Amino acid sequence: MWSHFPHGADIGIRGTGATPAEAFEQAALAMTAVITVPARVRCRKPVTVSCRAPDCELLLVDWLNALVYEMATRKMLFGRYRVELDGLSLVGTAWGEAIDIGRHRPAVEIKGATYTELAVRKVRPGRWYAQCVVDV
Amino acid sequence: MNPSSLTRLDDFTWRIEPSGRMRVPGVLYANEALVGAMDDKVREQLVNVASLPGIVQAAYVMPDAHWGYGFPIGGVAAFDADRGGVVSAGGVGFDISCGVRCLHTGLKRDDLPSLQSRLADELYRHIPAGVGSRGRIHLDEAGMEAMLAGGAEWAVAPGWGRPADLERIEERGRMTDPRPEAVSDKAKRRQRDEMGTLGSGNHYLEVQEVETLHDRATAEAFGLAEGDVVVFIHCGSRGLGHQVGTEFLRAMTLAAPEHGLELPDRELACAPIRSELGQTYLGAMRAAINCALANRQILTQLTREVFAELCPSADLRLLFDVSHNTCKVEEHVIDGQPRRLYVHRKGATRAFGPGHPDLPDAYREVGQPVLIGGSMGTASHVLAGNRQAGIQAFASACHGAGRAMSRRRALKSWQGRQLIDELRGRGILVRSPSSKGVAEEAPGAYKDVDAVVDAAEAAGLARRVAWLLPRVCIKG
Numbered sequence: 001m002w003s004h005f006p007h008g009a010d011i012g013i014r015g016t017g018a019t020p021a022e023a024f025e026q027a028a029l030a031m032t033a034v035i036t037v038p039a040r041v042r043c044r045k046p047v048t049v050s051c052r053a054p055d056c057e058l059l060l061v062d063w064l065n066a067l068v069y070e071m072a073t074r075k076m077l078f079g080r081y082r083v084e085l086d087g088l089s090l091v092g093t094a095w096g097e098a099i100d101i102g103r104h105r106p107a108v109e110i111k112g113a114t115y116t117e118l119a120v121r122k123v124r125p126g127r128w129y130a131q132c133v134v135d136v
Numbered sequence: 137m138n139p140s141s142l143t144r145l146d147d148f149t150w151r152i153e154p155s156g157r158m159r160v161p162g163v164l165y166a167n168e169a170l171v172g173a174m175d176d177k178v179r180e181q182l183v184n185v186a187s188l189p190g191i192v193q194a195a196y197v198m199p200d201a202h203w204g205y206g207f208p209i210g211g212v213a214a215f216d217a218d219r220g221g222v223v224s225a226g227g228v229g230f231d232i233s234c235g236v237r238c239l240h241t242g243l244k245r246d247d248l249p250s251l252q253s254r255l256a257d258e259l260y261r262h263i264p265a266g267v268g269s270r271g272r273i274h275l276d277e278a279g280m281e282a283m284l285a286g287g288a289e290w291a292v293a294p295g296w297g298r299p300a301d302l303e304r305i306e307e308r309g310r311m312t313d314p315r316p317e318a319v320s321d322k323a324k325r326r327q328r329d330e331m332g333t334l335g336s337g338n339h340y341l342e343v344q345e346v347e348t349l350h351d352r353a354t355a356e357a358f359g360l361a362e363g364d365v366v367v368f369i370h371c372g373s374r375g376l377g378h379q380v381g382t383e384f385l386r387a388m389t390l391a392a393p394e395h396g397l398e399l400p401d402r403e404l405a406c407a408p409i410r411s412e413l414g415q416t417y418l419g420a421m422r423a424a425i426n427c428a429l430a431n432r433q434i435l436t437q438l439t440r441e442v443f444a445e446l447c448p449s450a451d452l453r454l455l456f457d458v459s460h461n462t463c464k465v466e467e468h469v470i471d472g473q474p475r476r477l478y479v480h481r482k483g484a485t486r487a488f489g490p491g492h493p494d495l496p497d498a499y500r501e502v503g504q505p506v507l508i509g510g511s512m513g514t515a516s517h518v519l520a521g522n523r524q525a526g527i528q529a530f531a532s533a534c535h536g537a538g539r540a541m542s543r544r545r546a547l548k549s550w551q552g553r554q555l556i557d558e559l560r561g562r563g564i565l566v567r568s569p570s571s572k573g574v575a576e577e578a579p580g581a582y583k584d585v586d587a588v589v590d591a592a593e594a595a596g597l598a599r600r601v602a603w604l605l606p607r608v609c610i611k612g
Contacts, residue, residue: 073326
């Protein structure tokens with residue numbers, strides 16, 4: 001499950017799931033939803049990214065920023081994500097397609113994921129959330 | 137923010153007295169209503185900035201301040217390298233050297249009715265804007281290095297502008313001491329196809345009319361008269377600046393303990409100016425400033441092409457170009473002594489007063505043009521730096537209205553299509569690939585820019601010169 005939360009100038013993204021990996025996947029979907037309706041994106045082409053960080057919060061930011069980079073350089077949008085975590089190493093796959101302005105009607109570019117309101121937490125057993133504000 | 141929690145120095149100057157970790161006071165320039173409307177986070181962030189090593193005099197915020205990343209947006213802070221001062225990637229922000237330039241067109245209000253609709257359509261067709269757009273230029277490795285070293289000068293050389301443009305840009309169009317090699321391959325890769333693109337979010341190109349003059353003598357020096365048609369371009373360093381900001385924010389966060397820095401907020405990420413990381417960041421940031429200057433220069437030339445096609449009598453001369461998100465080395469007099477300081481402006485405009493040696497000859501007597509962008513349906517302003525501003529906030533002024541409402545709330549309050557129709561009814565033509573993007577940037581989602589500018593003038597930061605209204609707006 002994903003959601004957005006308000007920020008003065010930009011927008012907060014939050015993913016929740018049974019595991020940190022699921023929460024990371026949903027947070028990425030929340031980021032897509034800042035740009036377009038995720039269901040509008042056809043999940044045709046996979047792109048794999050990997051990152052490593054000293055703590056899980058920085059790992060979330062690194063994951064999201066890796067996706068921002070792939071979206072920007074490949075001119076793609078992603079509609080589905082898969083994350084595998086091994087300690088503080090992440091391998092993620094994003095499925096998507098080339099941006100189609102007419103169909104996707106993208107609202108805004110993401111400049112980067114930030115450390116504002118950054119958190120990766122266990123709410124209760126089997127329930128995690130991962131969140132931060134993205135700069136648009 | 138509750139104004140009663142601050143010390144009121146006068147109707148437009150408020151102070152947070154130093155306490156706890158603070159090395160200097162925090163100073164806010166705004167009237168009571170604007171202070172009251174500011175998020176409590178502005179206060180928290182200002183206190184954090186005032187606690188950084190080597191900070192000089194005070195941590196300041198402008199009347200348009202709002203909650204930013206580490207530093208408040210609308211924040212100004214200067215650091216002394218000789219006293220352990222720091223440079224902060226968070227204090228510059230993600231969109232390095234995001235800024236505004238204003239172009240004369242040589243056209244008058246009466247020329248617009250027959251042109252307005254075609255101008256809107258052709259500018260929208262000609263200026264790459266919005267998510268996924270590509271520029272006309274594709275930079276190879278050598279071209280990228282040259283662009284990062286040369287800024288607007290690099291763009292003008294092959295014809296993306298006129299040599300005379302350079303006189304009217306801060307740093308004369310080229311930031312000195314850039315280090316293109318300090319910019320990562322990823323940042324360069326992100327920029328390869330993005331030169332001459334407007335971006336999205338609050339970035340725009342507007343055709344405006346000069347509605348009212350407040351200071352006729354200064355307006356004359358700036359070449360502005362009532363009824364003049366001008367162009368405002370607001371954008372920054374695109375993907376390259378964002379990537380540089382992202383990477384150095386991370387590097388500075390991780391290196392903070394080894395530099396002996398305790399950061400109350402990760403986004404205050406900074407490094408001693410005299411450290412290797414600090415110097416590398418400064419070099420990369422200066423290269424990113426050059427990227428922004430080159431980008432706005434190319435957009436200028438694209439705009440000229442449209443006007444030349446539709447109205448051959450138009451002559452688009454650059455009035456001035458200002459940058460908002462920078463750290464620059466400047467000399468300021470502190471306690472009677474000149475000192476070289478690293479002045480961070482995050483969402484604030486440099487506003488040199490009359491007589492400053494860095495101003496172009498044409499503006500030296502009147503002070504630097506300070507360009508304050510509006511938000512689609514709202515006014516823009518041209519201000520001028522004051523002599524007094526050299527003392528206040530290291531010669532800085534506001535940069536825009538500042539958001540009053542989150543994007544989420546804006547989306548619940550407006551629909552893009554309706555807004556575009558409403559603005560058309562008021563004589564403002566909006567062209568954008570995204571109606572959602574238009575709704576997020578609704579004029580009502582921003583503070584009253586006129587109130588912000590009035591406060592900036594009343595606080596002595598800059599003086600009002602001209603008030604402009606939009607007629608065409610190209611949104612990314």
